[in-house]
Amino acid sequence: MTDVTEWMLDPEVAYLNQGAFGALPKPVAMAAAELRNQMESNPSALLIRHLPRKLDRVRDQVSALLGGDPAGGVFVANATAGTATVIASLEPELSPGDELLTTDHRYGAVTAQFARSASRRGIKPVVAHVPLDVRTDDDVVAAIVERITPRTKLLVVDSIASLSGFVFPVEAIVAAAHERGVPVLVDAAHAPGQIDVDLARIGADFWVGNLHKWICSPRAAAYLHVAPRWRDTARPLSASHGYAEGFHEAFDWTGTFDPVTVLAVPAALGFWSTQGGWDEVRRRQRTIVDDGAKRVAAAFDTISPIEDRYRAAMRIIPLPVTLDAAAARQIETRLAEEFRIEVSLMPLHDRSWARVCGQIYNTPDDYDRLADALPRLLQTEQ
Numbered sequence: 128m129t130d131v132t133e134w135m136l137d138p139e140v141a142y143l144n145q146g147a148f149g150a151l152p153k154p155v156a157m158a159a160a161e162l163r164n165q166m167e168s169n170p171s172a173l174l175i176r177h178l179p180r181k182l183d184r185v186r187d188q189v190s191a192l193l194g195g196d197p198a199g200g201v202f203v204a205n206a207t208a209g210t211a212t213v214i215a216s217l218e219p220e221l222s223p224g225d226e227l228l229t230t231d232h233r234y235g236a237v238t239a240q241f242a243r244s245a246s247r248r249g250i251k252p253v254v255a256h257v258p259l260d261v262r263t264d265d266d267v268v269a270a271i272v273e274r275i276t277p278r279t280k281l282l283v284v285d286s287i288a289s290l291s292g293f294v295f296p297v298e299a300i301v302a303a304a305h306e307r308g309v310p311v312l313v314d315a316a317h318a319p320g321q322i323d324v325d326l327a328r329i330g331a332d333f334w335v336g337n338l339h340k341w342i343c344s345p346r347a348a349a350y351l352h353v354a355p356r357w358r359d360t361a362r363p364l365s366a367s368h369g370y371a372e373g374f375h376e377a378f379d380w381t382g383t384f385d386p387v388t389v390l391a392v393p394a395a396l397g398f399w400s401t402q403g404g405w406d407e408v409r410r411r412q413r414t415i416v417d418d419g420a421k422r423v424a425a426a427f428d429t430i431s432p433i434e435d436r437y438r439a440a441m442r443i444i445p446l447p448v449t450l451d452a453a454a455a456r457q458i459e460t461r462l463a464e465e466f467r468i469e470v471s472l473m474p475l476h477d478r479s480w481a482r483v484c485g486q487i488y489n490t491p492d493d494y495d496r497l498a499d500a501l502p503r504l505l506q507t508e509q
């Protein structure tokens with residue numbers, strides 16, 4: 128296993144925020160630089176002649192990793208673009224009073240996208256409460272489906288929530304929503320690499336996952352998977368040359384973009400195979416973050432309410448004070464600038480939390496530094 132010196136990260140920084148934007152292993156950075164050199168030696172050759180075939184190869188590899196159908200897989204700029212693409216594609220069919228349902232773990236971009244559809248089409252955003260200490264899949268499913276009504280036109284559910292790190296039982300949720308005739312978009316920004324994904328089994332109508340967060344491709348790239356019955360409906364946000372020609376064609380060229388982030392994905396997958404493969408990597412991430420989260424929680428004498436079965440490589444620790452967004456951002460900045468610790472502090476369900484991530488470069492010292500610094504900074508807030 129690598130240590131932090133094999134990553135592009137500053138080794139002086141306790142980097143506990145892998146989930147935010149990913150981080151780049153040096154071999155992947157080198158492969159991306161080589162791809163960029165190749166592209167710059169003749170941009171027209173790559174962008175006009177070779178790109179479709181190269182994208183197809185990466186598409187096949189990512190689809191195989193995620194258990195998806197390559198015919199339904201396209202690359203989008205990031206998860207935000209993926210959820211926006213789906214919601215915008217469905218919008219023409221929506222009428223005032225129709226409902227878009229999500230949970231209170233959702234990412235802020237989805238809130239904004241629902242609000243935009245509310246102002247453009249008069250739809251009603253609906254938010255299901257999923258308690259952090261929920262114990263069974265049935266309870267998670269029940270909390271969501273009890274908010275389904277005859278007007279529900281789409282459910283957007285996280286695979287792994289950004290705010291809570293909660294791993295949703297998406298397969299059961301999709302099945303329950305489908306029984307009630309509701310299509311599902313899975314916001315899986317954090318899933319590729321962090322958990323095992325089998326798109327065929329999940330059966331979602333739409334699923335989008337970032338490749339730069341936990342697969343560690345260069346920033347930013349995401350894979351959007353669309354079930355067959357929606358492939359004529361799902362349209363890219365920007366129409367360009369291939370718009371009328373087919374599903375892949377419409378998404379593969381949406382105007383000039385930097386293809387290196389996608390073309391370097393095979394290098395990122397190759398990096399992980401040198402680390403013992405996904406099962407071993409995930410076991411190690413969880414061991415690191417389990418231990419690390421306990422060290423931070425011990426500083427506050429608290430424990431996470433989330434059941435072990437709903438956790439992966441991101442953990443939240445309840446803080447003893449309630450911080451508004453501005454105060455949380457200020458403490459994050461002080462942790463970064465005075466203590467060289469990168470971590471996320473956030474409000475959720477009427478409390479404030481620290482979210483720590485576990486990546487194979489993290490050491491117990493990274494978490495100990497947070498356990499030492501954060502209580503001191505929070506005291507100055509009281």
Ligand SMILES: Cc1ncc(COP(=O)(O)O)c(C=O)c1O
Pocket residue numbers: 146147205206207208233234236285287288289290314315316317337347
């Ligand atoms: C659940 C979730 N969805 C969407 C996003 C947005 O990802 P991006 O900024 O790459 O579009 C994030 C980012 O952290 C996220 O956690």
